Amino acid sequence: MGPHLTGKSTFVSRLSLELRKSGYQVATIPALVERAQRLGIPILHNHTWASTMWFITRGISDELEAWAHADIILVNGAVPDALAYYQAALEYRGDEASDAEIEHLEDLVRHHSSNYNLLFRTAVAGDAHAEDGNRDDDEREFRRLADRWVRRVSESLDLASLPLPPTNRDSALDLAISYVTEHA
Structure with missing residues (x-):
């Protein structure tokens, strides 16, 4: 879980490689952003209720498809991220959604998230300006909102997650490999 540009893809790729070396059948569920862009689905600060439903249901569907042929499923951008991004987009635009929406x-995310065995959560590093390079202030602000909402969604849905530090992720990698070894 976590906002974009915080190293989720790199960590998932590294973990996948290590698990495959150990003989596991690993399915990697990529982030859905590129697919959404190709389809014209609103992303980032333009998230809508409908686009959020697409991200949640497409993520769930992709994960369910992977269950049929993999020992381990690694998800780059877990389903709760979609809800967090929607909440961040609403705050960014000064909009509100109905409580029912x-x-x-939340119900969809909560029910599906019970299938996750081990969640890591990334965060925007303290020096977001250095990390964002030539991104503008609006992009930085939205990313900070997404970071805050990922944490809020995780807490409000009582999703246990482990922090994935911005640097030296070897201990997190070792922990994930140990978890798989013990539970596979």
Whole structure:
């Protein structure tokens, strides 16, 4: 879980490689952003209720498809991220969703998230300006909102997650490999 540009893809790729070396059948569920862009689905600060439903249901569907042929499924951008991005987009735009809409999304995310065995959560590093390079202030602000909402969604849905530090992720990698070894 976590906002974009915080190293989720790199960590998932590294973990996948290590698990495959150990003989596991690994399915990697990529982030859905590129697919959404190709389809014209609103992303980032333009998220809508409908686009959020697409991200949640497409993510769930992709994960369910992977269950049929993999020992381990690694998800780059877990389903709760979609809800967090929607909440961040609403705050960024100064919009509100109805309680019923949010409750519906939360129910979907909560029920599906019970399938996750181990969640890591990334965060925007303290020096976001250095990390964002040539991104503008609006992009930085939205990313900070997404970071805050990922944490809020995780807490409000009582999703246990482990922090994935911005640097030296070897201990997190070792922990994930140990978890798989013990539970596979």
